[in-house]
Amino acid sequence: MTRMGRTDPGASELSRARMSEEEFRALYRRLRDQRPWGPGDRRGALNHLTSAGTQAAASEVRLGRTVSLAAPVEGDVTPDNPDPARHLMKGIPGTGRGVAFGMDRIEMNIHGNADSHLDALCHVSFDGELYNGVPVDTITANGATELTVGLAANGVVGRGVLLDIPRTRGVPWLEPGEHVTVDDLLAAEQAQGVRAGRGDILLVAVGHRRRRRERGPWNAAAYRAGLHPEVMPLLADRQIAVLGSDGNNDVAPSVTEKVDFPIHVLAVNALGVMLLDYLQFGDLIRICEEADRWTFLCVIAPLRLPHGTGSPINPIAVL
Known part of the structure; x- marks a missing residue:
């Protein structure tokens, strides 16, 4: 397959970047078969994040x-959020004497296209x-019984590495339909003086939130x-623990x-890498610059949902 450069892709370039189903399945089998853990493993790439790594x-x-x-949880109906979160007030304190409570x-x-969330390995x-x-029948109407977000109940704490692809390309954001290549990741590492490695929480900025803020929401499910x-073999070789964007x-x-959803299939299903979707990097980028x-130290604390396929999250970077 031809790798894309770091220029805006035209129609011919996008055509060359396409991957056939046969190519994808070969890549899937390759990544699945190179997992270093046995058939009983349920932690996936979290195995790369050791106590020593957290201490470091x-x-x-x-x-x-x-x-x-994390982005603020939104309650408005928008093109990328047709089924928004609902914040309901269950109790409003009055003005009388004594104790009263506001109740929410x-x-x-959880798995929408607007709110920040974590995808568990059963997703x-x-x-x-x-x-x-x-087996998929471990997911029932009552929730999942294997590979749930409960695997991260004690939190995921490790070194965060942010790669800002628009910054490296010299653009404010990547347009919908554009994609990040191996060349992009390596160029960002060189420009930023970093190298993602074993046990890292790798965060890849594509500028989605900035484009949404400046241009307004769009149908992100489609574009x-x-x-x-093609980037997944590199991340597998580097032994990344968690991937986010x-x-x-x-x-x-x-x-x-x-x-x-080839990245979801290769990351979550083949490699056992939990994904962080729809994060917000604006403040972090400013501090990093x-x-x-x-x-930085990165702390991910999902809700304790023993049978959940994911969770809303508010990851914290500590610099």
């Missing part, structure tokens, strides 16, 4: 500054199986920037024939 990540804290990587309830679609099935051959499937990691329309460094 703490040394990234030098400024004592914290920044959220929230309802949300993606392919050819009738979940990660590591776990969005993301990663090309300010989009949902996948390009739309898909560049892969008959597979709409000021400090001239792109690594």
Whole structure:
């Protein structure tokens, strides 16, 4: 397959970047078969994040500054959020004497295209199986019983590495349909003086949130920037623990024939890499540019949903 350069892709370039179903399935089998863990494994790439790695990540804290990587939960109907979260007031304190309480309830679609969330290893099935051959019937109407977000109940804490692809390309954002290549990742590492490695929480900025803020919401389910499937062997070789983006990691329309979410399939299903979708990097990018460094302590704390296929999240970067 021809790799794309770092210029805006035209129609002919997008055509060359497409991956056939046969090519994709060969890549899927290659990544699946190179997993270093046995058939009983249920942690996936979290195995790359060791206690020693977490201790080392703490040394990234030098400024004592914290920044959220989550977007505010939105309640408005927009083209990318047709089923928004509902924040309901269940109790409003009166003005009388004595104790009273304000009471809230929230309802949300965890895996939507607007709110920041984590995808657990039970989120993606392919050819009738979940990660590591776990049967899909482990997901029932009452929730999942295997590979749930409960695997991250104690939090995921490690070194975060942010690669800002629009910055490297010299553009404000990648347009919907554009994709991040291996060349993009390597160029960003060189420009930013970093190298993602074993146990890292890799965050790849495509500028989705900035484009949404400046241009307004659009149908992100149908059109969005993301990663090309060709990047996954590099991330597997680097032993990345978690992958996140300010989009949902996948390009739309898909560049892969008959597979709409190739990154989700390769990351979650083949490699056991939990995904962080629709994060927000604006504040983090500003601090990283000021400090001239792109690594930090990253703390991910999903809700304790024992049977969940994912969770809303508010990851925190500590610099």
